[in-house]
Each structure stands twice: as C-alpha cells, then as structure tokens.
C-alpha cells in the first residue's frame with residue numbers, strides 16, 4: 171500500500187510539472203490525443219519542442235541563417251544521429267545532412283540496412299554557423315536544451331555523435347573524437363552513445379571510413395540488427 175501511495179504521489183507531481191511546463195510554453199488547454207497514443211505522443215512532443223523553439227533568436231547564429239534546421243526522421247527512432255550544425259545546403263533546404271556530407275551519411279545508413287526515415291537526424295545547433303565554422307561555446311550552450319528535449323522525447327536506444335562537437339557536447343567532455351570513438355559511452359547514464367567521425371571529415375580523409383564502419387557495426391550489434399551481407403562499407 172505504501173508503494174502505491176508513493177506511486178500516485180509521484181504521478182501527481184509529474185502531472186503538475188507537465189501542466190506548469192505547458193503553461194510556460196504558452197499552452198493554456200490540454201492537448202487531446204485521439205488515436206495512436208504513443209506514436210502521436212512522440213510526434214506531438216517533437217512538435218511542441220519545435221513550437222517552443224519558434225523563430226529563435228536566442229543566439230547570434232540567427233543573424234545569417236536562411237532556415238532553422240530542426241531535425242528529421244522517425245519520432246520513435248531507436249537510433250539518432252547528431253551532427254554539429256547545418257551547412258549551406260541544409261540552411262537553404264531546412265533539412266539536416268542533405269549536402270555532400272549528408273549524402274555520405276545517407277549511404278552509411280543504407281549500408282546499415284536502414285533508411286533515413288527509420289532513424290532521426292539532427293544537429294547540436296539548429297542554425298548554420300557562418301562560413302561553416304564550428305559552433306562556438308555560447309551558441310552550443312544556448313541551443314543545447316532543444317537537442318536534449320528532442321532526445322528526451324524520442325528516447326532512442328543509441329545516439330551516434332558525429333564529430334568532435336557533437337560528442338563533446340553530449341558527453342560533457344573536452345576529449346577529441348579520435349580518443350572517444352570506437353566504444354560506447356553513456357549519455358546521461360541511460361542512453362548508449364557511440365562517437366564517430368563526421369561525414370565531412372570522411373570526405374577529406376576517406377581512409378577513415380573503415381573505422382566509422384566498424385563503429386556502425388558495433389551499433390548494429392547492440393541494436394540486435396544484422397549487418398547486411400550484400401552491402402559494402404561506405
């Protein structure tokens with residue numbers, strides 16, 4: 171009986187916090203789900219994160235962007251890929267990883283026996299840094315809560331962090347990608363995270379593709395998925 175009491179007390183607290191959160195983001199009426207409760211819930215939560223982001227001007231990256239590049243893919247994905255920030259093509263199209271590096275990422279996902287629609291793809295910062303420079307610490311700090319909310323909503327089993335900035339941001343570490351990649355780490359103690367090289371680095375250093383493929387095979391094994399034999403490494 172005591173356990174049941176604690177459970178209902180926690181439930182009431184969670185409900186209260188949720189209502190306060192809705193009020194904070196300007197929602198005065200409770201959202202009603204009509205069908206497909208879990209799927210719809212994940213989708214509407216991602217939509218509310220996007221709504222909260224709005225026409226964001228929270229950091230200086232808004233000044234030169236064309237589009238906010240929020241994220242794309244399955245709202246219930248088991249696997250999320252996180253890059254550092256949009257490039258020129260992504261800024262123009264409003265979708266992450268659609269330029270040359272994005273095409274390489276798509277090939278990598280397909281070599282894993284998956285499709286882009288099966289996974290979720292996003293970046294640490296949602297607006298393009300000028301001249302494709304790395305995002306700066308203040309920009310990462312400002313945008314990071316939205317990435318965290320995306321991850322909290324999707325609840326993936328594994329995150330693949332693409333490149334130094336994504337890995338450092340998600341793991342709160344100054345270590346470089348070369349020291350981090352190749353093994354799993356914990357994101358907030360409950361989601362496995364595999365750091366690996368960014369596809370744009372692979373375009374410059376194609377000899378590193380083999381290491382990335384090894385990382386992806388480790389991810390597939392952990393997800394309980396087979397490495398498709400007919401596919402070749404990227």
Ligand code: SF4
Nearest residue numbers: 226229232296297313
């Ligand atoms: S990078 Fe993130 S915090 Fe900065 S303006 Fe864009 S959406 Fe807002």
